[in-house]
Amino acid sequence: MSREFKTVALWGRLGDRSVMEPAQQVLAHLRKRGIAVLASVPSDAARGFDDAKHVDERDIAATADLVIAIGGDGTLLHAARNVAARDVPLVGINRGRLGFLTDVSPEHMLDSLDAILAGNFLAERRLMLAAGMEDTAGTALFALNDIVLQKGDTGRLLDFTTEVDDTYVNTHRGDGLIVATPTGSTAYALSCGGPIIQPNVDALVMVPICPHTLSDRPLVLPSSSKIRVILDNAGGSDAHVVCDGEPLARMAPADVLTISLAKQAVTLLHPRDYNYYELLRSKLNWGRAGRDRQKGLR
């Protein structure tokens, strides 16, 4: 991929102390290089970003050639849903701990950005999901990690049915269901017993949340699958649809949630030394501690 980055947007909670400092460093660095910088800055932080053009978050995708998300994975997920339609590539700088998505560390961020601006990067396409309520004129919901059906406040279990490509799969009872991309497989889905799916695998995964039937296990599907989730509850239970951690819709009994691959994907740019497995080892404490790693001790 060969691109020229003339206009770069900063994305994140620029008013937060932990984000403001690296964001200002990035801003100064980019301006020195003659690159236009866009930012959506809260009013009380505006003076710290005098050199940036202040634009509304929703307008960033239309103008920027590159978005730099600074914060945690949640920040990049939010950016991804906003820029996906325009296919603006994303770089993630973590503001503290390494993230699965914000893989550029603050210490090396200026060098990493220079390399990326020089075209020296790994570009990676990450699948996104689109969801919607069937027979409803509602807007589509997008997610880079996962679309989650979850029970409401009442604590009542959900009864729901799943179909894949118009074929009945199963009738489930439990706390809900996650449909995750490979990117999302290391997020909530992992906590619910799902597998880790390497980002190059062309698949989705359907993970039941705390299922009543113990054999109701995670199911990996082709990424082309059309998933339908029908809420069965007769008892008046309500359910929520949560996209990348944000509750965006409600479901009533008999409502049908459809989930499939979004037309748009997200392009993540990484430094050349990006290593997915190293990220896994770091985030999952692999190899390190464990209960005991000396020979013969178990």
Place this chain on the structure above:
Amino acid sequence: MSREFKTVALWGRLGDRSVMEPAQQVLAHLRKRGIAVLASVPSDAARGFDDAKHVDERDIAATADLVIAIGGDGTLLHAARNVAARDVPLVGINRGRLGFLTDVSPEHMLDSLDAILAGNFLAERRLMLAAGMEDTAGTALFALNDIVLQKGDTGRLLDFTTEVDDTYVNTHRGDGLIVATPTGSTAYALSCGGPIIQPNVDALVMVPICPHTLSDRPLVLPSSSKIRVILDNAGGSDAHVVCDGEPLARMAPADVLTISLAKQAVTLLHPRDYNYYELLRSKLNWGRAGRDRQKGLR
């Protein structure tokens, strides 16, 4: 797929009572239709198969246009490894309970076979694995379900390292490792916490067996992945390599096991009403009993 089946082989423990009867019915039926039938029959059962041409198991793939495996999934797995190189398609008739692979029931087998012989079937390509010891002139090992590295009699844990496409993945400690195809995802891998992988997903899964580190979780990889497993044990532990349930090799410390997709795949023929999800529901007791399925009772 349009094929003509002139020579059909019967595969299975033809001397076992539960297999002999359906096998003889199939034999009579095929002969009536003028089809040549091959069979590898033990001497004490030979008289029951007078109408078949008795050939050695290893020669069946060279001559048959179609192999009918009668028995359990283990029988079909064994047949698959023998016929894969010649790409002879397989049909599986279960001799009692429904199998994941032997999905034709004895009650409908003659009708199902007639349909298949008439070209009225679903043909499905199933990925196979090839494994071998690096730097060894040993023959390659094949598997339709899984290649398993497992600890030996001593009960000592294995320490081993995994690499994918020449990139270091993790250092593991535990009872071993399963590398499974989508077909094998519902076999041993499922007992070890792996996900169910729909057969159309172009992927493999690496499932650690009883890992010491609790975050050492199943990892789904592109089917094109080249996997290397290096046995680290300094303490003299030995390990076994088991292919589709048959122990076929041993590993000593520092030995390297390589696993990747086999060039050959297996073609399974199913009746038109074949339904993968129905198989899952049946084999995993989905939807049925569970602990409790009445509304509001949990």
Place this chain on the structure above:
Amino acid sequence: MSREFKTVALWGRLGDRSVMEPAQQVLAHLRKRGIAVLASVPSDAARGFDDAKHVDERDIAATADLVIAIGGDGTLLHAARNVAARDVPLVGINRGRLGFLTDVSPEHMLDSLDAILAGNFLAERRLMLAAGMEDTAGTALFALNDIVLQKGDTGRLLDFTTEVDDTYVNTHRGDGLIVATPTGSTAYALSCGGPIIQPNVDALVMVPICPHTLSDRPLVLPSSSKIRVILDNAGGSDAHVVCDGEPLARMAPADVLTISLAKQAVTLLHPRDYNYYELLRSKLNWGRAGRDRQKGLR
């Protein structure tokens, strides 16, 4: 235990069709034997229960010598919380499927009741939990199965800290926490990865729900343990406290939920042929189907 049962209460949704019929049979049978029968009957079903004394649910424990719960496990759980303070024994008749707690089947219920009335039964003490908000004059919450801390509608994860007997245990992140009795170990806790705890074990179990940290595993504690759960969330997340499936309280950040054994226990009466392991086998589909149970097939 030698008791005389002169006044027996019927408990359940007596207006529901599936409950009404067995309830009326039991009523007629008990009246024929000269036993006084109490029932809390909805007005539209009153005519079907002319022979019973209609009392308010809350007054039943004060007068009855025995409570017969008809329905599912949820019905008996509800009865248990109402009668525990008075130590009135309970019998559970399932209205359809076998329950863990409603173990008397409708077909044998009259014989079973006769035996129980004749003093021919197994009496079993089941531990109950008491929970409350620290520093609040609120009433105590009781549960026979479990006290659950769960996230609210927002879908935001909960951060919370646990202490046992005034000793810090862990800082958790996830969907919540279950504290269950042995009785509750086969309910929600089992869906969340908890162990089955035989009812005679003098223990509680603390099961994290979908924990972010994969090594945050179920912890079995002595039944005498005093558990404190402190909600840490700074972000304004709210949490719910659910007792035996009923949401009974809310928690705000910094609130402290205390959980310990209730002073009262529940006495369940079972027919002499009651067999806990048979219940497990039946409810968990043990031994039966499974994926495959024939020799050598896996």
Place this chain on the structure above:
Amino acid sequence: MSREFKTVALWGRLGDRSVMEPAQQVLAHLRKRGIAVLASVPSDAARGFDDAKHVDERDIAATADLVIAIGGDGTLLHAARNVAARDVPLVGINRGRLGFLTDVSPEHMLDSLDAILAGNFLAERRLMLAAGMEDTAGTALFALNDIVLQKGDTGRLLDFTTEVDDTYVNTHRGDGLIVATPTGSTAYALSCGGPIIQPNVDALVMVPICPHTLSDRPLVLPSSSKIRVILDNAGGSDAHVVCDGEPLARMAPADVLTISLAKQAVTLLHPRDYNYYELLRSKLNWGRAGRDRQKGLR
């Protein structure tokens, strides 16, 4: 517990470099205090232990008032099985990483030992298991962690039946079964999906290894339970009985393994600041890293 420790034994691989040095420091320290020291020293390390009385491992329990195990948990497990019959208390010094059982760190070991010798310690009784083959005059097998039934080299699954207190529990298929004490619950059993059991809980846990039936889950039992495991395999599969990691017996089809609490328990002495939950947090990486611990990032 008030004891006087006049004769103390050193236990461990005293010839190993990592153990020899702390062992010699302890030896010198104890001799300075006028305490007799016993040690089982390999001949090539004898000169480093001139001040100790060299005795055979098996004779240590008869003479020592206290055993100091230096090494990993495996070293202390081995010591426990040797001294349990005489009820000699144990202290565990880890030779590198913290162990669940060897909880005294080398840096503080001399201070910790002084405190313990002065009677300033926490004494803790830990349950042990006794196992044996029914109808065999074989010696009983003991374990502080676990008794494990595991499949042999052939890789064939085991079919076996369990009974508790002469009541049939389940028919299992899989890689085997672990029966663990609370002490062993954080060892192999944890890798197989078992719960953590606090050491004061009066219970055992039965954990199936990679069970074929997904609902075949860990079962916590009263510590008084008499467990019988009957090997069903008709197919000639053999099984091994492994005690605290050492394979000590074989089972043939129809053999019956009995497991129950041993009459003897082990007494562990800990420094006053011993904290079980801190050990768990340290060994299981609780609270620390995890995938991500910053607010709002998941």
